[in-house]
Amino acid sequence: MERQPSSQPRDINIEILASLSYNKQHxxxxxxxxxxxxxxxxxxxxKASVISEVDAQRHQLTRxxxxxxxxxxxxxxxxxxxxxxxxxxxxxxFRIERGICELPTAxxxxxxxxxxxxxxxxxxxxxxxxxxxxxxxxxxxxxxxAGVASKPATDRFGSSILVIGTPGEExxxxxxxxxxxxxxxEVDIAMMVHPGVIDIATTQALACQTLEVEFFGQAAHAAAxxxxxxxxxxxxxxxxxxxxxLRQHIKDKARIHGIITDGGExxxxxxxxxxxxxxxxxxxxxxxxxxxxxxxxxxxGAATASGVRLEYKWxxxxxAPMRNNLTLAQLFSQNMQSLGRRVHLTDPGRAFxxxxxxxxxxxxxxxxxxxxxxxxxxxVHSPQFASAAAxxxxxxxxxxxxxxxxxxxxxxVVNPEIIIKIKEEFQQQA
Numbered sequence: 114m115e116r117q118p119s120s121q122p123r124d125i126n127i128e129i130l131a132s133l134s135y136n137k138q139h140x141x142x143x144x145x146x147x148x149x150x151x152x153x154x155x156x157x158x159x160k161a162s163v164i165s166e167v168d169a170q171r172h173q174l175t176r177x178x179x180x181x182x183x184x185x186x187x188x189x190x191x192x193x194x195x196x197x198x199x200x201x202x203x204x205x206x207f208r209i210e211r212g213i214c215e216l217p218t219a220x221x222x223x224x225x226x227x228x229x230x231x232x233x234x235x236x237x238x239x240x241x242x243x244x245x246x247x248x249x250x251x252x253x254x255x256x257x258x259a260g261v262a263s264k265p266a267t268d269r270f271g272s273s274i275l276v277i278g279t280p281g282e283e284x285x286x287x288x289x290x291x292x293x294x295x296x297x298x299e300v301d302i303a304m305m306v307h308p309g310v311i312d313i314a315t316t317q318a319l320a321c322q323t324l325e326v327e328f329f330g331q332a333a334h335a336a337a338x339x340x341x342x343x344x345x346x347x348x349x350x351x352x353x354x355x356x357x358x359l360r361q362h363i364k365d366k367a368r369i370h371g372i373i374t375d376g377g378e379x380x381x382x383x384x385x386x387x388x389x390x391x392x393x394x395x396x397x398x399x400x401x402x403x404x405x406x407x408x409x410x411x412x413x414g415a416a417t418a419s420g421v422r423l424e425y426k427w428x429x430x431x432x433a434p435m436r437n438n439l440t441l442a443q444l445f446s447q448n449m450q451s452l453g454r455r456v457h458l459t460d461p462g463r464a465f466x467x468x469x470x471x472x473x474x475x476x477x478x479x480x481x482x483x484x485x486x487x488x489x490x491x492x493v494h495s496p497q498f499a500s501a502a503a504x505x506x507x508x509x510x511x512x513x514x515x516x517x518x519x520x521x522x523x524x525x526v527v528n529p530e531i532i533i534k535i536k537e538e539f540q541q542q543a
Contacts, residue, residue: 194238344421346373364396441480
């Protein structure tokens with residue numbers, strides 16, 4: 114039975130936040146007013162300290178990234194990466210909770226106390242056969258680097274920084290599972306940076322759900338008695354043809370794609386069984402639901418035409434569309450630009466994928482920007498991008514992203530009024 118992750122935003126009382134004087138007793142943002150602290154001066158000093166701290170960590174962070182890259186682990190099997198990341202945080206003063214949300218390789222590293230609670234998310238799973246062709250080794254090292262570099266701002270202003278390890282992003286939607294199990298209930302803002310081929314402050318991610326399909330027919334000798342067989346592979350091929358026809362008449366941003374995982378045993382045997390794995394994506398949940406039924410109709414029609422029995426199962430975890438917080442994204446963009454990168458607010462190439470960060474973004478204000486580490490022609494999920502994720506350009510991207518994330522933390526804790534604006538935007542998007 115299909116299980117949908119919760120997508121209801123928590124209630125945020127903006128009027129109460131606006132009326133408070135930002136003290137620890139109420140929301141714990143700062144202990145004095147912005148003017149008393151001379152916040153603009155603090156901002157520049159703290160950002161300079163962030164840059165210095167990341168630069169001081171550069172060799173350790175690069176080594177950590179390369180070590181994860183050299184030891185790729187599939188989703189929910191990331192025991193080495195999880196251990197290395199938590200050890201790094203622990204050595205730098207973070208309190209560690211391992212195995213959170215009943216996921217052995219998930220973790221939470223915490224530093225500081227009070228509000229806002231700002232989460233930086235780490236991914237560290239690899240792709241089957243391709244290794245870190247999505248660059249999650251960089252996401253992981255960037256997250257811990259940014260968390261450690263944020264400590265002075267947290268010490269000064271009484272907020273808390275969380276580095277949350279989220280396993281199984283690629284195939285299992287680990288963040289969706291963690292969201293269902295309460296991992297983000299006490300989080301005020303969530304951020305992460307993904308490597309890619311262009312510097313972008315927001316990500317256009319689609320709602321997505323997986324589908325497993327099987328056809329059951331009747332085996333027979335393909336030459337001597339073909340009339341006795343019922344061809345399950347033929348049903349799968351007809352379903353592919355129907356989906357190819359359907360693709361011409363769906364919305365522009367929707368996607369349907371799949372592979373055949375079983376097509377028979379030998380050429381001289383009528384295949385009695387075929388199986389396939391598919392993904393259906395859409396810009397929003399409503400259209401995804403509509404598209405799911407149209408896709409299933411393709412399989413039902415193929416089964417009817419071929420005389421086979423159809424069985425199918427939708428994945429338990431559903432990736433939600435990304436809900437970008439533009440106020441937060443603009444802060445990050447400004448910080449990246451101060452480091453010398455030319456950052457687009459949105460993707461000019463209109464590249465669409467899916468991420469379980471979308472599920473987090475439905476609960477709390479979030480961003481999922483991209484940092485360029487490779488040429489445009491070397492798209493993610495390719496052997497070329499796997500190599501790029503261990504390059505000098507990748508190390509530069511990792512360090513810039515860590516600096517920009519930590520500098521954004523500084524923006525948030527030094528100037529609490531911006532948090533109100535971020536949360537107001539989040540409520541208006543609901």
